[in-house]
Amino acid sequence: MEKFLQRIFSKEPSSADRAKDRLRLVLINDRTDLSGAALENLKDDLLEVLSRYIQIDPDRMQIDITQDGRQQRLIADIPISGPVSRKY
Amino acid sequence: MSAKVITITSGKGGVGKTTATANIGAALAKNGQRVACIDADIGLRNLDVVMGLENRIVYDLVDAVEGRCRLSQAMIKDKHIPDLYLIPSAQTRDKTAVSPSDMIRLCDELRPDLDWILVDSPAGIERGFKNAIAPADQVIVVTNPEVSAVRDADRIIGIVEAEEKGTPKLLINRLNPEMVRQNNMLSADDVVDLLAIHLLGIVPEDKNVIISTNQGIPIALDGKSQAGQAYRNIARRIQGEEVPLMDLDKGSGFFNRISSVFGSGD
Numbered sequence: 579m580e581k582f583l584q585r586i587f588s589k590e591p592s593s594a595d596r597a598k599d600r601l602r603l604v605l606i607n608d609r610t611d612l613s614g615a616a617l618e619n620l621k622d623d624l625l626e627v628l629s630r631y632i633q634i635d636p637d638r639m640q641i642d643i644t645q646d647g648r649q650q651r652l653i654a655d656i657p658i659s660g661p662v663s664r665k666y
Numbered sequence: 667m668s669a670k671v672i673t674i675t676s677g678k679g680g681v682g683k684t685t686a687t688a689n690i691g692a693a694l695a696k697n698g699q700r701v702a703c704i705d706a707d708i709g710l711r712n713l714d715v716v717m718g719l720e721n722r723i724v725y726d727l728v729d730a731v732e733g734r735c736r737l738s739q740a741m742i743k744d745k746h747i748p749d750l751y752l753i754p755s756a757q758t759r760d761k762t763a764v765s766p767s768d769m770i771r772l773c774d775e776l777r778p779d780l781d782w783i784l785v786d787s788p789a790g791i792e793r794g795f796k797n798a799i800a801p802a803d804q805v806i807v808v809t810n811p812e813v814s815a816v817r818d819a820d821r822i823i824g825i826v827e828a829e830e831k832g833t834p835k836l837l838i839n840r841l842n843p844e845m846v847r848q849n850n851m852l853s854a855d856d857v858v859d860l861l862a863i864h865l866l867g868i869v870p871e872d873k874n875v876i877i878s879t880n881q882g883i884p885i886a887l888d889g890k891s892q893a894g895q896a897y898r899n900i901a902r903r904i905q906g907e908e909v910p911l912m913d914l915d916k917g918s919g920f921f922n923r924i925s926s927v928f929g930s931g932d
Contacts, residue, residue: 592849597813598856604813605820605860647862648823648833 606643610650617643624654633659669700669780671773672904673802675826675834677818679789681810682839685875685885686897687786688716690806692884693901695750699781702741704772705755706798707788708764714754718745718882728756728763730772737775746887761793766800773801782904791825799826805834806866811841811852820861835866837900842871843914854911867900869893870914 591599607613612620621641628634640655674687684705691703704727705713714720722742725735730753737753744750756763773783787798799805805826809819819836826834838854845851854868872893878885886897892912899909 594846594849594852594856597852598860601813601816601852601860604817608817608821609824645862648827 602645606645606650610643612643617641628656632661635659669702669773669777669783670803671777671783671785671801672804672806673785673787673798674806674808674837675787675795675798675822676789676808676815677791677822678809678815681808681815682869683789683808684712684716684786685879686806686808686837686839686869687713687784689884689886689894689897690901690904691717691750691782691784692744692747693886693898694782694904695744695747696887696898697901697905698749699905700749700779701782701784702751702753702776702780703784703786704753705786706764706769706794707786708755708761708794708797709757709759710788711755711757713786714742714752715882716879717752717884719752719754720882723754726754726756727772728758731764731768737772746883764797766797769797770801791822799829799831802831805831806837807834807861807863808837808839809857809861810839811846811854811857816852816857816860823861823863833863836861836863837866838868840871841868841914847915865911866903867896868911868914869896869900870912 603614621639624641625634625636625639634656638657642653644651644653674683674690676683687703691701695701703713703717705711706727707713708728711726714723719742725740727740729735730737730740740753741751742754744752769785773785776783783801785798785802788794807819807822807826809815823834826832836858838857841854842851846853854865858865870892872885872891874888874891875885875893878888878891884897885891885894886901888894892914896912899912902909
């Protein structure tokens, strides 16, 4: 309730919220040994491979690592726009 | 009966491992348990001063391991509580004086005559830490609700799991309920959410901890302080009792809480 009220009355996220958000990312990096930049590369590579088989709109593709207890999960949500157009 | 070995560790230094070891030991012994606390921080001995036993040291852990004394001679009897013992660390500079197998052997020798053996681990993830967790049946990770301590705790939990010591239990130390209310400190729920391990207890920030440590008397023996109560609860949970978490919001009524939201509370 208090946290809720506080959120309404202040525009800035509280320092505790900032700490939690930052830690969430740091812990995922530490646990997977995968930096933010490496994750971006992984997305690019995935996109390249998948595009050989299906049509993908890169802007609608979502790939993230989420925490599930002490396990990390790579979650990919990739809408398919259609088959790759064949040239023959 | 054979004693269980519990190692208290943290990764980051200064979060309160030694204080936690002394107090959990004291609280368990107060409940009639036979307890030995081992200081595994070789070169940086400290559990002796926190327990108030620094003037009674004749032999230490390294003396016992290297056979200069019998193990029982390195066990210092506590001043306040019967059946509480300390095996102090050595001030030697040679950190390799003790090995993980030495620690296992030493604890196995102690097990038949005790209920609990608490091992106070040094900070870090090196030899001293490996020594400390080698004999452990159970590991307690101490952290503060603060970014660097939580991050290091997560690393330590990963290592303990990789060493097949099971998932450690969490002790959150120095939580300031007022700062949590103002949303300026990670709450216990936040920390548990991030680390995803079982919470053993929360010890609130309490100036009485410093006062009692100055005197060499564990805060767990102070009937009135919140931190003392928190440690007694933790000891009971270790013994298998179900003890609900303390209400740390005591003394802050609804109006205090509302006014603190609007920035006028203290």
